[in-house]
Amino acid sequence: MILLKPIKFIDSNMNTLISDLQTLIRQPSVSAKNEGIEECARLVKKILTKSGISSEILRIKKGVAPIVYGEIKSKKNSSKTLMFYNHYDVQPAEPFDLWDDPPFSGKIKGKKIFGRGSTDDKGELITRIKAVEAFLKTTKDVPCNIKFVIEGEEETGSAHIDAYLKKYKKKFACDGVIWEFGYVDSKNRPIIGLGMKGLLFVELSLKESVRDAHSSLAVLIKNPAWRLIQAINTLRDSNGKILIKDWYRDVKPFSKKDLELISKEPFDEISFKKEFGIKSFVANKKGFEAKKALVGGPTCNIAGFISGYTGEGAKTVLPKYALVKIDFRLVPQMDPKKQVKRLKAHLREKGFSDIQVKVFHGEAAARTDPSNPFVAQVQEAANESFESSILNVSNAGTGPMYSFVKNLKAPCISIGSTFIFSRIHSPNEYARIDLLKKTTKCICLIMDKFASS
Ligand SMILES: [Zn+2]
CATH class of the missing domain: 3.30.70.360 (Alpha-Beta Plaits)
Incomplete structure (x- = not known):
């Protein structure tokens, strides 16, 4: 089976996943304070390029955080395109004195990586980049076309995502979107979110x-x-x-x-x-x-x-x-x-x-129909990687999902590596290394099932 190779690659390359994530955490990128935004965008572009994904920095106007865009076309199946939507900005780290280690240290303690953005959303982003890289390095191809849309204003309310989606409608065209976050509950079950x-x-x-x-x-x-x-x-x-x-x-x-x-x-x-x-x-x-x-x-x-x-x-x-x-x-x-x-x-x-x-x-709600085939593909992948999963009709929170649905007419599903108690937006935020690994493999399975449907 072709998937065995990428899965094995992930197992033997966790060190690079971790060090790339640490590099990302060590670059502060606080959108609320416009701190390190441009630097982080350039860094993300560099990591995409290093992983074999062609990338560019997109802008709409001065003073607005750029979008880092990545793309890789499939040689064997170019009829389907999967998009990963993520963000490279983070929440402010304050109050600093409640952190056990400096917030942008990327310090590893036990089986966790600590730091602002370690899971939200740099951790999620790295699992997706590494899943694509695993295919590229072992098969010299990806199962379907892949697009990355990585924005820099999510933590301040994605004020310009709609404008970007409108302007780059053609460039961003896709058949399905994997949303920027995804929770894993205390029983290690990923929560597959269908709406916001x-x-x-x-x-x-x-x-x-x-x-x-x-x-x-x-x-x-x-x-x-x-x-x-x-x-x-x-x-x-x-x-x-x-x-x-x-x-x-x-x-x-x-x-x-x-x-x-x-x-x-x-x-x-x-x-x-x-x-x-x-x-x-x-x-x-x-x-x-x-x-x-x-x-x-x-x-x-x-x-x-x-x-x-x-x-x-x-x-x-x-x-x-x-x-x-x-x-x-x-x-x-x-x-x-x-x-x-x-x-x-x-x-x-x-x-x-x-x-x-x-x-x-003002932002409208969005939901993906549970009977959309994309849902079953993601769920199958999640069940294979995590043994079981939970389907959630809609998250109680808000995100710019409606803009994606409206402009790209593609279903959006959230699935990821964020342990529900990983203190996102709070001091001592961390990512669990075991979940980063499992999720990276799960993303590979999603790509494969999405492509072969
Ligand atoms: Zn967040």
Whole structure:
């Protein structure tokens, strides 16, 4: 079997995988602070080239992080193209003092590699590069065409990925996308993610007077904080149901297959509650209902409220303004633009047209149909590499998946090497070497199954 050679190659070349990953970690690339972005893009290009993948740096405009693009055509099967979407930027490493070793050290302790980006997303990226390299070095070919789209703004919200996808639509054309991350649960089962929720982030604000006043004047001067609280109290009931007219109107209901997958998904309610120190869920959801909400429940969440004096002790003040930041998670078929219109209409109807609405971020949800053949190919590969796997209809979080689906019309699936407790975005982030190896092999199997379907 042809796959034996690449698999063997991975086994005997783990040292290079590890040292290349260390090199990547040692190059800080914090998009939030524009630190090391250009340097890291060049480094990624170098590693792609070294692995036999032709690469280039793509730009849309000055000041925007470049995309590193890699491509390799298959000699024997050029009819199918698989894309790997990854990012080379990382989250800020702060707070530095909570790290046991410097955050960009790439230090190995036991069977783990530590450092910011070790798993999110440099670890994931390296498994994919090495899987392609394993084919190239042992068979002088790849089973199907491969494209790498590696962006540098993922950790700050992928502000320009849609523009890149539009501009390079032809160049990026493909038949399937392997998403940038993928979790492995505590029982070593990879979670195959078929979707991401969307997000609408807004700020509602209200200004009453030109300056803060002595609170004795509350008999005469209206308090904007009260008014804003009254307004946001009309958005959602205590069970989490959003009360804005037509908010759920376009929501695509779960299919039978979705429900079947959700019921099969493991969910450890007790440890989840313990982790957060909570006794019950919103609306007292339990079991299946809780899982359904994670996968496909829209939310209206107060992310922050600013008004008046919030320091220590007492200060009798009547604030001049109030501001609330709200994030709404969206599910498939909800259009962020339409939802903004509905929110504004709601505020008007309820008599709150004096409240300013500022939209920060709008992104639609995306899901790959579980019956898409790509899903079965990925699952087969995962089951062969990890013995078993979990199909997840949608992640509860948000990513730019909709931009890929819309521009490239290709199904997206997330699968990767990130152990769920590997402290991504936190101090002492690490990647497990055993999972890096297994995932690299799994990626080889995915390429092979995708190509031969
Ligand atoms: Zn991240």
